[in-house]
Amino acid sequence: MAAEERAKSEFNDILSRIDRKYEIIDVKWTEDKLFEIKFRTQIQRNSEDFNALCDEWVDVFSEVTNTVWAKKISNTGPKIRFRKQYQCWTQGGKVVQKELLFDARRCKGTLDIKVLTDNPFTRRKNKHIRLGLNVVVKINFVHLHQVDTSKRFSFFVHLCDPQPEPPKPVIQPNDRLPQLVAEMVQKGLNASPKVVNPNPHPNEQQTHVNNERKEQTHLFQTTLLDELEEKPLQTTQHQLIQENLQLPNMQQQTIQLRLMEVN
Numbered sequence: 001m002a003a004e005e006r007a008k009s010e011f012n013d014i015l016s017r018i019d020r021k022y023e024i025i026d027v028k029w030t031e032d033k034l035f036e037i038k039f040r041t042q043i044q045r046n047s048e049d050f051n052a053l054c055d056e057w058v059d060v061f062s063e064v065t066n067t068v069w070a071k072k073i074s075n076t077g078p079k080i081r082f083r084k085q086y087q088c089w090t091q092g093g094k095v096v097q098k099e100l101l102f103d104a105r106r107c108k109g110t111l112d113i114k115v116l117t118d119n120p121f122t123r124r125k126n127k128h129i130r131l132g133l134n135v136v137v138k139i140n141f142v143h144l145h146q147v148d149t150s151k152r153f154s155f156f157v158h159l160c161d162p163q164p165e166p167p168k169p170v171i172q173p174n175d176r177l178p179q180l181v182a183e184m185v186q187k188g189l190n191a192s193p194k195v196v197n198p199n200p201h202p203n204e205q206q207t208h209v210n211n212e213r214k215e216q217t218h219l220f221q222t223t224l225l226d227e228l229e230e231k232p233l234q235t236t237q238h239q240l241i242q243e244n245l246q247l248p249n250m251q252q253q254t255i256q257l258r259l260m261e262v263n
């Protein structure tokens with residue numbers, strides 16, 4: 001049986017144990033790691049306290065599946081009447097400890113309930129609302145490891161062991177480069193604002209050079225070079241930084257320094 005068919009059948013088992021109408025919209029497994037299910041079900045119509053009604057549905061779902069869900073956010077919007085999101089508690093026990101909720105080494109589960117607008121107009125227009133299916137639930141289980149999807153209820157994350165290390169974020173090596181260069185140039189400018197000369201004409205330069213400025217220029221260049229050495233970057237990135245540092249201000253500095261050396 002395909003993984004999705006299996007999961008759908010298992011969710012049918014789960015949802016049929018909750019005494020509410022339901023209709024599964026979609027079930028998806030991606031790379032044996034990411035699971036998503038969307039289904040319609042119902043909350044009572046005789047109350048406007050959607051917050052409590054959503055919590056009530058999640059409580060029953062918790063009981064049936066032996067999972068614990070932390071309440072995260074609730075909000076409303078122009079298109080939906082009410083929305084509430086929950087996060088699966090994966091550290092064991094029934095008591096959620098907020099400080100442990102975002103453990104990067106653990107697989108993650110989120111549950112999102114949207115309450116649809118239920119009035120005579122939407123009932124006429126939307127057959128699901130007419131049938132009493134007035135909420136849409138989306139559940140995502142994000143595993144940090146490959147899952148054997150042929151195992152029963154393999155989508156759940158609350159029984160997964162934590163990973164030895166949190167997954168490394170995927171960073172493109174050169175992403176921070178423009179920022180690094182900008183920071184270095186700015187530091188250089190701040191360190192010796194007097195040295196920056198908008199008009200590095202050789203003749204003018206020679207007349208204004210004095211010992212103090214010579215010292216400052218040396219210092220400035222040394223600092224920048226030190227910084228280049230310190231950056232833990234690979235050789236290719238290193239070269240790139242140096243190329244990028246051929247900015248007008250730096251060129252002025254170099255010209256100045258050369259002129260001073262000639263003197």
Ligand SMILES: [Zn+2]
Pocket residue numbers: 107142143144145156157160161
């Ligand atoms: Zn897992």
